[in-house]
Amino acid sequence: MKLTFHGAAGEVTGSCYLLETNNKKYLIDCGMFQGGEFSEDRNWNAFGFDPQTIEAVILTHAHLDHTGRLPKLVKEGFTGTIYANPATRDLARLVMLDAVEIMLYNQKKNGIPLLYEEADVEDTMKLFKSVDYVQKTRLDEDVHFTFKDAGHILGSCFIRLELEGKIIVFSGDIGNVHVPIVRETANLGEADYLVLESTYGHTNHEDPERRIFLLQDAIITTIKRKGVLMIPAFSLERTQEILYEINSLLNSNLIPHSPIFLDSPMAAAATEIYKKYPQYFDEAAKYLIGKGDDLFNFPDLKITHTPDDSKQINNIKAPKIIIAGSGMMNGGRILHHLLRYLSDAKSMLLIIAYQARGTLGNRLLKGEKRVHIAEVRVIGAYSAHGDQNKLVAWVKEAKRSPSRIFLVHGDEEPLSALQQRLGEETEAQVTIAVMSETLEI
Numbered sequence: 001m002k003l004t005f006h007g008a009a010g011e012v013t014g015s016c017y018l019l020e021t022n023n024k025k026y027l028i029d030c031g032m033f034q035g036g037e038f039s040e041d042r043n044w045n046a047f048g049f050d051p052q053t054i055e056a057v058i059l060t061h062a063h064l065d066h067t068g069r070l071p072k073l074v075k076e077g078f079t080g081t082i083y084a085n086p087a088t089r090d091l092a093r094l095v096m097l098d099a100v101e102i103m104l105y106n107q108k109k110n111g112i113p114l115l116y117e118e119a120d121v122e123d124t125m126k127l128f129k130s131v132d133y134v135q136k137t138r139l140d141e142d143v144h145f146t147f148k149d150a151g152h153i154l155g156s157c158f159i160r161l162e163l164e165g166k167i168i169v170f171s172g173d174i175g176n177v178h179v180p181i182v183r184e185t186a187n188l189g190e191a192d193y194l195v196l197e198s199t200y201g202h203t204n205h206e207d208p209e210r211r212i213f214l215l216q217d218a219i220i221t222t223i224k225r226k227g228v229l230m231i232p233a234f235s236l237e238r239t240q241e242i243l244y245e246i247n248s249l250l251n252s253n254l255i256p257h258s259p260i261f262l263d264s265p266m267a268a269a270a271t272e273i274y275k276k277y278p279q280y281f282d283e284a285a286k287y288l289i290g291k292g293d294d295l296f297n298f299p300d301l302k303i304t305h306t307p308d309d310s311k312q313i314n315n316i317k318a319p320k321i322i323i324a325g326s327g328m329m330n331g332g333r334i335l336h337h338l339l340r341y342l343s344d345a346k347s348m349l350l351i352i353a354y355q356a357r358g359t360l361g362n363r364l365l366k367g368e369k370r371v372h373i374a375e376v377r378v379i380g381a382y383s384a385h386g387d388q389n390k391l392v393a394w395v396k397e398a399k400r401s402p403s404r405i406f407l408v409h410g411d412e413e414p415l416s417a418l419q420q421r422l423g424e425e426t427e428a429q430v431t432i433a434v435m436s437e438t439l440e441i
């Protein structure tokens, strides 16, 4: 088989891998390049293969950096099947339509041409075929794939592909340990080859058990000093986790009551999709649902849909809590709130999401004092990605560990740190993937 990396090679976005066997071509993910103008310009480049020649796309999960170039693929002639978990299918539609909204805004403001339009997203949706976890699916004679739970976001999978008598696993994004709502990552199982994400390959998160206490402390501290707690959050997973934990803190009377705003129509829509798939929740969440708990809704919570509703938040006296996108603070409604409250010493910015290089979030994280007066706190354990220990343990605990590992989806430092540690602790030959490079394996 031949494996070519058409994205997320030496960087964290643009996941897209081409697998060729029996003269047939399959794509694993078709994500958008994100973060920084240079990076995003590359979304307009040719794919490096002819979309018409691709038999099928298999999706790991709904995040834009794994799905965002699908409508471009369809626009350029792909007519095959897109296999995805049903929750991934629903979330992917939301994610791609949101991308169109952002592109329309950028077109109006900066004259940037559209990569695709809403109609292209709807054409893309027609090619989806839902496949549940564990269900073995035939792609061709002696070519099968199975989705396993990656524990990253709702519907997230790692993919086990069986072909040419070998097993190749594509990790997609591997979830953090003890994350609320979603289940733990399934065992890697047997693998000959592994294409492994490396987002946090160089570092370990703080103890995940502590994160709810850190959240509790941030809420109590801000409410006591009558400030505004701003939580920039990604619409998928992070927002639902925060709502879930605030709900449980309120139910246990561990935080005082205050108005809480979910100021993100996209996050609100994603939350509705979460509610459609309780079968994918972990046992604790299922137990609470069984007791009649809504999980993501409580009396203090107000969901603001229109821009006018969003503006009204300013009129509500502090203390208050605002959850809004975008998670990296490079756009979205959170910017209006930052503008208003970052200069207020009573207020707090709580960073719970990955902050890519060059974003405002990254500058704040590095403590650039010039841009704020409000307190900035970080809770790394809310990361939706497994850390170095988790990734290494996942590989080592496999029923049969891979002999070759290809590292993708990481910046330079995480890639080389993970390469070193896996090299020391496993028997595998560990290679860092190179963009556009084809490997015969």
Ligand SMILES: [Zn+2]
Pocket: 061, 063, 152, 173
């Ligand atoms: Zn992801």
